[in-house]
Amino acid sequence: MRIEQIYTGCLAHAAYYLEDQGEAAIFDPLREVGPYINRAKKDKAQIKYVFETHFHADFVSGHLDLQKQTGADIVYGPSAKPGYEAIVAEDGQEFKVGRYTVRVIHTPGHTLESTTYLLINQNGEMHGIITGDTLFIGDVGRPDLAQHVIADLTEEKLAALLFDSLRNKIMTLPDHLIVYPNHGAGSACGKMMSKETTDTLGNQKKVNYALRADMTKEEFIDELLTGLTTPPGYFPQNVLMNLKGYDSLENVMQRADRPLGPEAFEAAANETCALILDVRNPEEFAKGFIPNSINIGLNGNFAQWVGELIPSVKQEILLITEPGKEREAITRLSRVGYDGVIGFLTGGFPTWKDSGNEIDSIGRINAKTFENMMITNGIELFDVRKRSEFNSQHVLEATNIPLNELNQHLASFPKDKPLVLHCAGGYRSMIAASMLKQRGWENITDVQGGFAAIKETSVPYTDYVCPTTLL
Structure with a gap:
């Protein structure tokens, strides 16, 4: 038997490959299914099931292409209503992959159909849980996504369901179980995920804020909902693609x-x-x-x-x-x-x-040149990092407009003054500069190295505040 995590860093996404005695299962696959098919071929195994923990919001799953190319059955947990052929399992239903057993544990909260899969080895021993977005390492799934697709849901109702799922379905399981989540740090599906991508359930009970034994439901809901940023606009569109097909x-x-x-x-x-x-x-x-x-x-x-x-x-x-x-x-x-x-x-x-076609460009300056510009003044400085980053530490004279809110705050950028943009390192600020250029702003300059480089100069900035205290 083998269980492997297949991690894709740019999406902070983890799929899982389970194989035993020539049978395989894939959990929460990405859309390009070739790597999973090739992995099974290497083991001379047949992909028997594609298990989905829920209708994902942050990516389009590869379940339909895997079904088409391998004949595997797609499995969802209770209450799922996919617009294509799939098995909608009952709570507690079991599936065999070789000698391994995959048990369905319905854990609503992140979404209504969210499901955890318990892995049981050939000796009847519990090995681990594939938790999807129900339980992350250091965090739990945000409960404010599904209501964008299902109108009568609220984030408070889903948070209450998640509290019950964690206490009654997850925390009652043995401490030695390995937690296999769907995402790691960098995903927008949670707010405080660890860089670690697996852990034991016992350790998570000790260190994960959402699993505190003395926490009331009201405290859980309040802590879970505090500090959530607006979910990306494409999330509900991806949910519908995963639900209806693509x-x-x-x-x-x-x-x-x-x-x-x-x-x-x-x-x-x-x-x-x-x-x-x-x-x-x-x-x-x-x-x-x-x-x-x-x-x-x-x-x-x-x-x-x-x-x-x-x-x-x-x-x-x-x-x-x-x-x-x-x-x-x-x-x-x-x-x-x-x-x-x-x-x-x-x-x-x-x-x-x-070919001699027209081209455009955007000015870039190093931090030392930026320091001299700040001394002579006459610029408008915009920090496009997240609000939590800005609040933790920022240049004193900077205005914060997070990149993901730029389209809603274009009027805040004057066209009659030189604009200087920065982020943490230069990636996001160039995105912002290009968007402003496209919309008619001309006098734009980007700071190479971003805030990290600015801190090495004499430009005054605020004292550091730990981001976790801002939630």
Whole structure:
């Protein structure tokens, strides 16, 4: 028997592969299913089940493509109502994978159908629990997502259900069980997740704030709901795709595989409502880019920021990537439901530049130059980090407009004064700068190295406040 965690860092996502005696199961797979199929082939195993812990909000699952390509049965927990063929299991129902048993434990709270899967080995011994978004390492799933899809739910009702699920279904299990969650630090599905991606249940009972034995239901609800940020706008759209079904990744890739030369690319941009998305590193983008394009770099939290800043998963997209990165970009967009890529620039930005087409750029300065600018004054400084980051420590004269709120606060950015933007290191501030450029702001400068570099200068900033005390 083997149980393996398959972790994808850019989404802070964990899928699980269970195999015994030639039978396999996949838990919460991502949309590109090739790695799971290849993993089973390596063991000469047949994928028998695809277990889903709930209808995911932060990514499009690969359950339908796995079912199509392997014949595996899709399994959900009680109360799920998928719009396709699947097994909706009863609480306590068991499934066999080789000699292993997978027992369904209905744990509503994150969503109504949220389910934990208890793994029992060939000797009848409990080994671990695959908890989905019910229990993370150091945290639990936020209860404010499902009501965006189911109107009569409230986050308070779901939080109360989660309290009962944790106390009555999870905390009664043996301490030695290994907790296998669906996400780690960086996911928007919780607020204080650990960088660790597994732990024992016994240790979580000691260190996880939500599992305190002396906590009342009212205290749990209050602590769980305090400090939650607004969920990304694409979350309910992904829930509906996972619930109702979606196009196969193969079809998405075929539609997007459309290399365009500079002339054809420009024509497509002019003739459609496509968004020009440049996924190069911020440093390269700043030096030169196609006018009206926005920058969200592949080498950061790409999928998260695409979902935060592009309102509709149906948005048509034209891509600019480093040569050879086209397929990766298309795949990572599809993971969060953005299936609307209609082409990419052959050869990347250099082919556009070499053709003599118009280009734009964004100024970047180092922290020392920024320090001199602050002394002479005359600039408007904007910090686009999260509010918790800003509140913990910031430049005294900075105005905080978090990147995910930029579209709602455009009027806060003056057009008649020089603007200087920074984030923690330079990734988010370049996204913000590109978005402002696209909307008509001209005099924009980005600080290389962000707040980390600014702190090495004499620019005054506030004393540090631990973020956990701000919740």
